[in-house]
Amino acid sequence: MSGFVARDRLWHPPALAHAYRSSLARSPRAAPVSFPTTLSEETGPVFGDGVLGELDNDLIHNFAAEGKSAIGPRILVQGRVTDEFGRPQPGVLVEVWQANAGGRYRHKREGYLAPLDPNFGGCGRCVTDAEGFYEFRTVQPGPYPWPNGGNDWRPAHIHFSLLGGAFAQRLITQMYFEGDPLIWRCPIVGAIPSTEAIQRLIAPLDMEAAVPFDARAYRFDIVLRGRRQTVFENRRDGL
Helix, strand or coil: CCCCCCCCHHHCCCCCCCCCCCHHHHCCCCCCCCCCCCHHHHHCCCCCHHHCCCCCCECCCCCCCCCCCCCCCEEEEEEEEEECCCCECCCCEEEEEECCCCCCCCCCCCCCCCCCCCCCCCEEEEECCCCCEEEEEEECCCCEECCCCCCCEECCEEEEEEECCCHHHCEEEEEEECCCHHHHHCHHHHCCCCHHHHHCCEECECHHHCECCCEEEEECCEEECCCCCCCCCCCCCCC
């Protein structure tokens, strides 16, 4: 792809992963076709702080009633977005969504019977600064069961969607939490062929950035494109 480091397909999970049952119907039945990028795909989109609301990066309060806040262990998630060469990627729109502290999403088709938190919407966004840094506040999501096998549970995770300096840098991925034993039991995680790649999806605890008597902190750095890029969410070649 002109102007961008190529993706390493062997680094990403295959489109068809038999242990991840829904991929059986979702995987393509023909070989992918490569097209040259257009000018708009290499130069846009462009975001600035003007796209954000005051509480967009505060999931603890951005859906809460006045004077209320989301229930659950408070955490701060921060990191840096770079390309493979370590160059900061400013102006990247970082969108996140997640289950609540009980492991339930605010979705009309949600099947898990854990209670909804009336003060937690489960989504937010921010834009990276000039050095590629981002930060948002939330509550730690809970694990939840899912109808993949007889007793499969998703580890606690946060979904990320990033739009970099070009559509060629589009990334959708998930962040997991250091020390969660469910990570290594998850069929979705197990579809990733490299242990090193899996480790890049696990955010370490960062107590140096924690807010005393308020929130623990986790560090999740993201690399857009290239051989050491952050792994796509069950995609071999992006969107």
